[in-house]
Amino acid sequence: AQTVTQSQPEMSVQEAETVTLSCTYDTSESDYYLFWYKQPPSRQMILVIRQEAYKQQNATENRFSVNFQKAAKSFSLKISDSQLGDAAMYFCAYRSRGLYGGSQGNLIFGKGTKLSVKP
Template sequence: AQTVTQSQPEMSVQEAETVTLSCTYDTSESNYYLFWYKQPPSRQMILVIRQEAYKQQNATENRFSVNFQKAAKSFSLKISDSQLGDTAMYFCAFMKPNAKHGTASKLTFGTGTRLQVTL
């Protein structure tokens, strides 16, 4: 079974600074997907960024980027130019590719990192 570990329960960063959230995972699969989801206070959880394991290039989405180290099974999230709206719980997640197109996306989530952006 796959496991996802987020070793930082809470982090804080000042506005406009850069912060990196850590995530490690354990799997015997060679092909898989990794995700970072964001859960703002009292708001719905949304997908921030996605990485496919067979792609060596790190994924980026505007101010969000990842550092994917497949051999080390590490998948960290970097948030540049942090904004107050980035305050949220961040979850790292893992998914094996589906055997058939259209089948359910079964994600394994970590325990989350609570990020506070301060003035």
């Protein structure tokens, strides 16, 4: 079974600075998707960024980028120019690439990292 580990329960960053959130995962599959989700106090899970395991190029979305190390099974999120609105819980998630349903369709989440942004 796949597992996702986030070793940083809490992180703090100064506004406008850069912060990196860590995530490792365990799988025997060679093809899969990895995600970072943001969950503000409103509880709405919002997709931040997605990485396809077969792509070597790291995904980037504006101020958010990932460092995907497939051999090391590591998937970190870098937030540049941090803003007050970035404060939230961040979850790393894994999803199998299988085309059909069953357990391949759902997300497996880590325990999350609470990010605080100081003004």
